Amino acid sequence: MSSVTIDKAAPTRTVKLGSMSRDRKWALRWSYFFLTLFAIFSLLPPIYMLITSLKSSAEISAATNPWWVFHPTLENYVGLLTSNQFLRFFLNSALVSIFVVTITMLISVPAAFALARMRFWGSATLATGVFLTYLIPDSLLFIPLFKVFAQFGDWTGIQLINRWYVLLFIYPTLTVPFCTWIMIGYFASIPKELDEAAIIDGASWFQTLTRIFIPVALPGLIAATIFAFTVSWAQFLYPLVFTTSTDQLVLPVGIITTLIKGDVFNWGQIMTGALLGAAPPLIIYAFLMDYYIAGLTAGATKG
């Protein structure tokens, strides 16, 4: 074991063993040094959010050392968490995300199962099409989609624009293709013998899906769920286009449009809101990091 590690770090084959391990030590020190620099760079904005969120507006406008809190206070948190408006944004975001995750899973899991296992006419083309759909960005579709929903309102009289639930129709266009794609990958990696055995034992296709595929591919399912949740929680462009009344806004848009009043920036509250808005994905990430990373890398490596 130790000889392997020494070999790996050796710059040339001619150096002696003692200096090799010294080189290894220095390589390690440099690695830690640069990693610390990059970690500071990565964590700077969230830490600065936390610092500012603990300051009173008097301390912020006094322009003291911005990196230190002299009189820590929770007044920003109290102010936001007792404001009905902010709680409404939070509720809207939570409702949208939970519904979108449910809709996404209900659409993409059966579809992925069918595309991975039950080959039918056009299934390969459809799988490719799903992948291509995933590559279409939101900034290409927001204008035609807005017009489509406006016209739908004109024709049917059902006004969807400026209602938070319009997002339940739109977000799945972002989440379903990716979730279907990674679920195809997970389902395809399940050995064929498993579902053949189930079929022989008299299970229907539906039972094969719920009793065999979903339990076996559970890690993939969790990864897809996390992805769908983070995408719907973080989405900014669609709610900005489709919702305008303050009681229909979701968190990211709500913070930006209501806490910034003209040129007056209430930075203590903005940073508190941003931190609270970043908290749910961060908490999920802290507990389910491995699933999160699995979903992240699956998109390009599976399939």
Added chain:
Amino acid sequence: MADVALQPDSVGAAQPVRKRSGLKKALKRKSTAAFLMTLPLIILIALLVLYPAFYSLHLATLNKSMQRFVGLGNFEFLFKRDTFWLVVKQSCIFAITAVLFKALIGFIVAHFVHNIPAKGQRKWRGMLLVPWVIPPAMSTLAWLWLFDPSYSAFNYTLSFFGIGPIPWTGDADWARFSVILVNVWYGAPFFMIMYLASLKSVPEQLYEAAAIDGANWWQRIWYVTLPMMRNIIAITTLFSLIVTFANFDIVRILTAGGPLDHTHIFATWAFRIGIEGSDIPLGASVSLFMVPILAVAAIFILRDVNKRGNES
């Protein structure tokens, strides 16, 4: 099994199958069941992705009130505007520079993480991925506050070194730098994670063989690591190129296109014209200019993904 499954006459035999002899029937109705299972997906893609995509082609040919057909009039109008060419230039500068630095930083950081003992890697990886986890709209607010004209924490720090104050979002060139910096901050962790996963799959024997042949660290990267990672580098870069080119949140929140439209990219300018300026056809025409670049990137990604599929 597959031969039986390919039988096309699958309608009928709808009663539930329980017994062993029902296997053939179950397989027979397979394609109907499969079609029904994919139907919601097909409807979603057709109605909310394909239809709007083609509808925007139609929209782009209408006048502002959307009552008259103007053909390519919107495009002619755009070509004559200086702002449009500014947006094209800025979109290209933004996407190419940002992706380049993301790829470079991701590659370097992935190597450092790979270098340290496996026990501590999880912790570092966890910290370095945080920028990717925070919703970009939220983290860009923090950057906006860090760049604030009068209370900038960066300028405060730099003033101790006698530098500044730097107009982070006030000056055209600095604003361009700032939006790219924030985008690199946000996107580099994605590259790091992808490279790290692929670094771990390079067989150790290759490095041992290279070391026996007397290769130094640079030669090992150039002749062993890079060729082994070529595919993943290509896919990640193309993915990121699409996402960066279509970026909206960061530019919108940090500069909103300013100063004087110098940091507008296609998405933010289309929003400014189409939604804020309520000239929907012109906005649709602007966002259509993203299609050629996205299509080229998508074709290459698809080729790579299919190649990987065939290999495995």
